[in-house]
Amino acid sequence: MEYTVKCSKCGKEDWDNTSWKCECGAPYNIILEEKFYVNRIERKNYSLWRYKKFYPYIKDSIVTLGEGFTPIIKVEDNLWFKLDFLMPTGSYKDRGSSILVSGIIENLKGINCVSEDSSGNAGASIAAYCARAALKAKIFVPENASGPKLFQIKKYGAEVYTVKGKREDVSAAAQNVKDSLYVGHSWHPYFKDGIRTLAYEIAEQMDWKTFDNIFLPVSAGTLLLGVIAGFIHLLDSGIIDKMPKIIACQTSQVSPLYHKLKGGKYIKPEKILSVADALITTNPPLLEEMYNMMKKIDGDAEIVNENEIIQAHTILAKKGVYVEPSSAVAYAAYLKRLKEKNLSEKENVLIILTGSGLKSAL
Ligand SMILES: [Zn+2]
Known part of the structure; x- marks a missing residue:
């Protein structure tokens, strides 16, 4: 068998492909049984479908708008951006x-x-x-x-x-x-499973060398879990030799994962009043799974306040990069860590920029 579909909590493998959750209430995940091989990439396809061989449940029916294979740009000596907002609908989704x-x-x-x-x-x-x-x-x-x-x-x-x-x-x-x-x-297991292409692209575009750190925004958790799944697949297949340090970035108003990882209690605000209006999941169904995976890979988390987000959003624009404020959260967290000397300037960093600024109000 090329893949299995398993409940993320109880491990049951009884998915009938029309149900969206297990009887126990937890979501299902797709688990690939095959290793990643570089020579199975369809190199002439410049979309995420170059990794089609690693999606064994899709053979003929490709529905595409040309998504994926978004650029990585180097912006400073040790800093790169993955421009994943350059997508058909303007987001990594x-x-x-x-x-x-x-x-x-x-x-x-x-x-x-x-x-x-x-x-x-x-x-x-x-x-x-x-x-x-x-x-x-x-x-x-x-x-x-x-x-x-x-x-x-x-x-x-x-x-x-x-x-x-x-x-x-x-x-x-x-x-x-x-x-x-x-x-x-x-x-939905298919949706979540699509995100692992992001890890494949990052690794391939950097010639299979891994970044020391990857900063990304976290709300519902599909981006975080998809990226981790992709890197674990590459690591287990012997394609990369280390896991990048994944830093999950949240706002101080919506930070359930940050608090679970750092040991504090998260109290959600009466009303979320943040410029990061795409990061609103105060009670994510994937929280337990995110926590477990972050523990497994020794990931880390950071939070930023409104001022830090607004400043980071402006600095990005002044570099020519116009994203939505929610995407600037990852860059704000990076700047905070640099300022507080929680990040060595010698370590290289990738920031995943997830959503276009063209459909935000700021
Ligand atoms: Zn279950």
Whole structure:
């Protein structure tokens, strides 16, 4: 067998490919049984589909908008940026959506409608790939959702449903649509599995040498877990010789992983009032899994405040790099560590920049 689908908590392997969580309540994960081989990369394909051989559940039905293989640029002596906001819909989420929608078209023949809860980049990304595949998308959003990302979702032709109440109520509405497959980006194993292409690209673009440190923003956890999964696969396959130090970056308002790792209790604010408006998951379903993986790889976490985020966002723009404020959180955390001398200037650093500034209000 080339791969298995396992519950992340109880280890059951009974996924029927229409359920989005295990009976025990935890999400499923795809576990590859095969090693990574450099000579299996399709080198003439300049999208994430150059790694198609490492997606054994997708053979023929590729749904693509040309996503992936985004540039890495060197900005200072020991500092690089991965420009993962240069994607068809303006965020790294297209990695998950392309694999998700391709996986559905290939393996779930009767499905013609999916549902998702997100008024942000994930909603826009899934709406775009559904449009590409002529799948109907029902996107559930909180009643106060607004702005360019919502326009984008609607323009792709998704049906948008506004839900009153808490964030959990929006999720519950999306999870209970009749005749529709729930593809919540924190939950669906195909979506999460698409993110590991990011680690493959980073390693390949640097000629299989690993960065000392990688800073990335963390909210729901799909980016963090996908990047870790990709690097573990490369390490276990003998392609790279060490795991980069992964630094999970959060805002001081939304920092459940930071607090779990550092040992403090996280108290969520009454209302989140942050410029980093894509980092809003105060109670992520993947928290336990993130914690366990970060312990396993000896990862680290950092938090930044509003001033630090706004400053970092401006400094990035003055370097010619216009991202959304939520993406500047990773750069803000890097600057904080340098300032506090928690990072040696000799160590090299990659910052993953995840979302375009063109659809944010700042
Ligand atoms: Zn389970």
